[in-house]
Amino acid sequence: MKILVLLKKTPDTETKIEIASDGATIDHSNTKFIINPYDEFAIEEALQIKEKVGQAEVVIASFGDASCKDLIVKGLAMGADRGVLVSNDGLDSADSLAVAKVLKAVVESEQASLVLCGKQAIDDDNMHVGTMVAELLDWPHVNVAGKVTIEGESCTVEREVEGGQVEVHQFNLPGVVGANKSLNTPRYTSLPGIMKAKRKPFDNKSLADLGLNASDLSNTVVLKGLEYPAEKPAGQVFQGDDVASMVGKVVELLRDEAKVL
Numbered sequence: 001m002k003i004l005v006l007l008k009k010t011p012d013t014e015t016k017i018e019i020a021s022d023g024a025t026i027d028h029s030n031t032k033f034i035i036n037p038y039d040e041f042a043i044e045e046a047l048q049i050k051e052k053v054g055q056a057e058v059v060i061a062s063f064g065d066a067s068c069k070d071l072i073v074k075g076l077a078m079g080a081d082r083g084v085l086v087s088n089d090g091l092d093s094a095d096s097l098a099v100a101k102v103l104k105a106v107v108e109s110e111q112a113s114l115v116l117c118g119k120q121a122i123d124d125d126n127m128h129v130g131t132m133v134a135e136l137l138d139w140p141h142v143n144v145a146g147k148v149t150i151e152g153e154s155c156t157v158e159r160e161v162e163g164g165q166v167e168v169h170q171f172n173l174p175g176v177v178g179a180n181k182s183l184n185t186p187r188y189t190s191l192p193g194i195m196k197a198k199r200k201p202f203d204n205k206s207l208a209d210l211g212l213n214a215s216d217l218s219n220t221v222v223l224k225g226l227e228y229p230a231e232k233p234a235g236q237v238f239q240g241d242d243v244a245s246m247v248g249k250v251v252e253l254l255r256d257e258a259k260v261l
Contacts, residue, residue, distance in 0.1 A: 001056040003046040004112035006103055006130065007075060008036040009068050010123045019226045026226070035071045038118025041179035044186040046116050047079045049150055057081050059110055063102045064088050069202070076197035077189040083202040084110070090207065090214040098217035100132035105210035107137060112174065114155065119144045119178040127178075134176035142169045143178035 011017065012032040020027040043060065050056040060075040061084040062068045072083040086102055088094060107115055120127035127143070134141030147158040156170045157177055207213055236253070238246040255261040
């Protein structure tokens, strides 16, 4: 069994995002990057599945620049077996569908039987790519997974929906599953794991290696511009011993300014 985990490089959650001078791109000159946190849950789930089924290979794949290698190696240090990085050289940008086309080609070249990814990326929050990869492959897929059970060629996925209810989906492999944070707790990397990761197989691939070129990946979405969200107005604090008077002021503001009463 081969499990392919899709990894995305995203800005650290504490990084201050700066809009570039062109007004349409992000200035990443001071950005610290991390593994998309939801992808870490996918890596951990792949490792747990491998531990349960025995004969399995966990491969981590990403599409991006050379700096993505360091993040893939972190996944290898967690326990994955091999890394694949597809270079985005020749592409100024790639929308969700373009990325999905590249990753679909990776899945096919690896002949994976299960694809795991984060339910979404924390930078753009589109929640597109995993589902698009599955649709391009014509594979079953379940997103926001809270539990995954593999028995032979059968995969059962539980996902929480509104009201605290749980949906249960069952399909035969191959398939694509998007990991939610309730799925597991990612393990820490150990020093021996970090040392072993440096010696594990790592494949650097180009678009051409996958039978693709930049013209195959033209964007269907055009980003016209970026702007910061409006600053929130300062709140009002009511102090004093006259509680009834303060309540009256709050009700007045809710009725006359907020228009919620």
